[in-house]
Amino acid sequence: MTIQKELLQLLDVLNFAAEKHRNQFRKDGFTPYINHPIQVANLLVQNGEDDVALLSAALLHDTIEDTETSEEEIRNHFGDEVLSLVLEVTDNKNLPSDMRKQQQIKCAPHASRRAKALKLADKICNVRDIAICPPANWSLDRRHQYLNWSEKVVAGLRGTNTALELLFDHYLSHGRDLLDEERIINSQ
Ligand code: ZN
Numbered sequence: 001m002t003i004q005k006e007l008l009q010l011l012d013v014l015n016f017a018a019e020k021h022r023n024q025f026r027k028d029g030f031t032p033y034i035n036h037p038i039q040v041a042n043l044l045v046q047n048g049e050d051d052v053a054l055l056s057a058a059l060l061h062d063t064i065e066d067t068e069t070s071e072e073e074i075r076n077h078f079g080d081e082v083l084s085l086v087l088e089v090t091d092n093k094n095l096p097s098d099m100r101k102q103q104q105i106k107c108a109p110h111a112s113r114r115a116k117a118l119k120l121a122d123k124i125c126n127v128r129d130i131a132i133c134p135p136a137n138w139s140l141d142r143r144h145q146y147l148n149w150s151e152k153v154v155a156g157l158r159g160t161n162t163a164l165e166l167l168f169d170h171y172l173s174h175g176r177d178l179l180d181e182e183r184i185i186n187s188q
């Protein structure tokens with residue numbers, strides 16, 4: 001694919017994802033949802049991942065899970081390679097939330113290299129958000145549990161992209177520090 005074709009595909013994907021997420025906000029209640037997949041793709045590029053199928057999947061990674069998008073739509077628009085990456089990072093919504101979380105820990109080591117990189121970037125963004133601008137109704141304990149769970153998922157993703165793994169470690173420890181500070185302030 002020429003550079004121009006690659007850029008056009010990414011813009012096409014971004015347009016598609018923005019349409020699909022148009023009525024959604026992040027858990028903070030005010031950030032447009034599409035900013036999240038954009039940040040995930042951005043992190044991948046900044047850390048050396050420049051494969052167009054991977055970046056397309058990053059922009060689409062929550063469409064099947066969180067919008068009405070079907071597998072066929074993604075296959076028809078963007079092909080099997082992008083679809084299979086999106087499916088690798090899509091939770092089975094038929095499972096209860098606890099089991100989905102367990103599944104993520106179990107499946108992480110078996111994902112393809114590109115899906116692992118995508119999951120790493122996704123977890124970095126989520127850990128950063130939960131620590132810095134959390135959902136209004138999440139307790140400190142719930143945020144702590146989220147960080148602990150993310151650490152377990154990421155344990156199965158290591159050996160994929162050192163820069164992303166170090167970045168995750170940084171945000172995890174920063175997030176834990178912030179929660180500890182909040183706990184101290186709350187107890188005063
Ligand atoms: Zn995500």
